[in-house]
Amino acid sequence: MDEEALSGGNVTPVVRIGGTVRRETGPWTPAVHRLLELCERAGIAGTPRPLGIDEQGREILTHLPGVVLAETRAEVLWSRAVLHAAALLLRRIHDASLPLAREASARRPQDWRAAVHEPVEVICHNDFAPYNLLASGDALTGVIDFDFASPGPRIWDVAYLAYRLAPLAEDAAAFDARRDGSPDERIADLVAAYGGTWPVEQVRSTAAARLDELAAFTRERAAATRRTDLAAHADMYRRDARRLRS
Numbered sequence: 001m002d003e004e005a006l007s008g009g010n011v012t013p014v015v016r017i018g019g020t021v022r023r024e025t026g027p028w029t030p031a032v033h034r035l036l037e038l039c040e041r042a043g044i045a046g047t048p049r050p051l052g053i054d055e056q057g058r059e060i061l062t063h064l065p066g067v068v069l070a071e072t073r074a075e076v077l078w079s080r081a082v083l084h085a086a087a088l089l090l091r092r093i094h095d096a097s098l099p100l101a102r103e104a105s106a107r108r109p110q111d112w113r114a115a116v117h118e119p120v121e122v123i124c125h126n127d128f129a130p131y132n133l134l135a136s137g138d139a140l141t142g143v144i145d146f147d148f149a150s151p152g153p154r155i156w157d158v159a160y161l162a163y164r165l166a167p168l169a170e171d172a173a174a175f176d177a178r179r180d181g182s183p184d185e186r187i188a189d190l191v192a193a194y195g196g197t198w199p200v201e202q203v204r205s206t207a208a209a210r211l212d213e214l215a216a217f218t219r220e221r222a223a224a225t226r227r228t229d230l231a232a233h234a235d236m237y238r239r240d241a242r243r244l245r246s
């Protein structure tokens with residue numbers, strides 16, 4: 001069957017073959033597939049199903065319908081319905097991950113691509129943001145790109161989602177606080193929809209810590225690949241982290 005290259009991502013070459021996608025694997029793949037299996041068992045429809053490894057050593061995942069949320073109309077991207085649905089989907093994935101997060105063996109750093117963050121409560125997605133969320137029409141339908149998942153506290157993912165969807169980021173295109181509500185009000189809404197009790201201030205300070213780590217990671221990748229766009233991203237993360245702390 002034909003291979004179709006999927007663009008949009010920044011990290012992994014992804015191809016589509018029929019109803020599946022194929023992506024490169026790594027030491028993190030078995031743990032990520034266990035997480036995806038737990039999501040499936042919990043009845044979550046919006047996560048890819050792991051179907052094993054193909055003859056070229058690539059992971060096989062189901063291709064999910066929809067378009068990347070970051071590329072949808074501003075009225076959809078910044079809608080309260082999408083904010084609530086994203087919070088709820090994240091909550092369901094976190095809850096589904098509990099058995100894996102509770103296993104001592106799952107906390108071995110070498111099993112994951114990203115760092116383990118204490119206190120470990122769940123398996124965090126670590127990149128739960130509009131460019132990895134899918135939408136159909138004006139509804140949120142799923143999330144992809146679990147490669148960087150790792151054990152951590154719930155708020156670690158909630159804070160990064162807030163950074164991208166409240167939003168707290170400098171590069172939030174076409175966000176209009178008059179139409180969409182203030183970022184702080186939206187953080188409170190997101191936390192409530194998740195079922196959390198964190199004050200807005202704690203979400204902001206956790207987002208700043210998350211951005212410090214992301215800036216360091218992105219700077220390293222910019223140096224390794226000599227990509228100036230990545231260097232610019234790293235600079236933005238640093239500026240945003242500083243602004244969140246001021």
Ligand SMILES: Nc1ncnc2c1ncn2[C@@H]1O[C@H](COP(=O)(O)OP(=O)(O)O)[C@@H](O)[C@H]1O
Nearest residue numbers: 006008009010011012014048062063064144145
């Ligand atoms: N399971 C999937 N279902 C549908 N589309 C997918 C799936 N996985 C990847 N894609 C598409 O491929 C693009 C890149 O994939 P992603 O897993 O996000 O890789 P990256 O690590 O490069 O961000 C996505 O933006 C999306 O358009």
Ligand SMILES: [Mg+2]
Nearest residue numbers: 009131132145
């Ligand atoms: Mg991606």
